[in-house]
Amino acid sequence: MKSQGVTVRGPLFDTMVAHYLLEPDMRHNMDLLAETYLHYTPISITELIGKKGKKQLNMSELSPEEIYEYACEDADVTLQLKNYFAPLLEKNKVRKLFDEVENPLIPVLAAIEYEGISIDGNAMAESSKELAGYISDIEKQIYQMAGTTFNIGSPKQLGEILFDKLNLTGDKTKKTKTGQHATGEEVLSKLAGQHEIAQLILDHRQLTKLKSTYIDALPQLICARDGRVHTSFNQAVAATGRLSSTNPNLQNIPIRTEKGREIRKAFVPRDGSHLLLSADYSQIELRIMADFSGDATMKEAFQKGLDIHASTAAKVYHVGLDEVDSDMRRKAKTINFGIIYGISAFGLAERLRIPRREAVEIIDAYWQEFPAVKQYMDSAINSAREKEYAETILGRRRYLRDINSRNANIRGYAERNAINAPIQGTAADIIKIAMINIHNWIETEKLQTRMILQVHDELVFDAPKEELGIIQPKIAELMKTALPLSVPMEVGMGVGENWLAAH
């Protein structure tokens, strides 16, 4: 049996901790999780998972004895690792992170996975037919314009059609690392003014993505036993401490486009007496940046409850808050995100499609107005150079062994990690604590509300209508107070007949 996930990637004990927390494969053993942590009578994994993708199909083909053996083996691996590493854990921050966050989170995740979420399969089937029609129409138009049929889903073939046959000219004729013509969204968007076919390809891409990844895939994962979809949350996969979600990934359900939003509408409460409640942290990463840097201007914006992007725009463009137009706000929003990721002037210019010179000016103005942010970023990099790791507020470490590399490219990547990992990871720490506290509160109050999803800064609940009055203020409070910072934490909330309406 494979023991992937057990691999110890680094020599230092707290890297090992991340792996002993949870053997990732174990997360798929719902029987074991339910039995161990929820004291439910385990139901057959074959029954629960039913027909799935290729990997799960193999699982279903196992006999109950084999499944049991598999589960035991996983549990045994986890236990062995735990026994081996536990004595190495001293009374330090990482120990606390394990004892007070990651370990108590396990039963919470198990409960969420076990609970599942209802998806309207009929709506999905309707959508599938509709999309198939649109896609076939677009295909015909593309073939006509190209003067030939080809596989639109093949970047290689598409590149040859666009750039060799139709002789379209990208401004730099971007190439991928294998020497092919790049045909990504960015390239095609720029080509849209030149030839109608580019927009059609983009539309085709969007529709086939929605159809194959969501509309056709999700209904297949509806569990025959309870009619719900059960994701798996990986607790020890993302380098920053975030969760990730697989089989299916419920952390990347579309919301951006109109057609995408239709998919969100198919995520519904368990029945007519329930509603979905969505609670999300507002700008949690920027608030963490404000706290870490102590920047007076940024902290003031949050303390006053201002629109942070508009506030940033007012500062950077030296205008009054009421003079900020939508374009200034949009650019400031991009800057704010860029700050968290360690952006360059080049990157900002690319994203905003503005001249380099303008991007430099904007960034200079930003440092002028938020000097403590600049100082924080420099000190984060210096600290990582010294220690070869970056850490969150709870001491969750990300090792950055490339931080002193002589290769500027590799070093730059590590430096951006040094800035981003503490921020993204602290956000993960905070929502994990909130999840534990909320789960425990629901249990002690013996409520019927169930937490059913986590999407990095959002929690989704399936709640009886009559419990909404009690749970809304309490959930908001528990999220805000999970780990108090020097700036207030805001939580947005919505209730609805589906996940889209709950936003």
Place this chain on the structure above:
DNA sequence: AGAAGTCTCGC
């Protein structure tokens, strides 16, 4: 059959 590459969905 599996790995690698490309692309696109989310926060």
Place this chain on the structure above:
DNA sequence: CAAGCGAGACTTCTT
């Protein structure tokens, strides 16, 4: 060179 973290579908290359 050039913004962080993921998962999954699909095509194409390698074994």
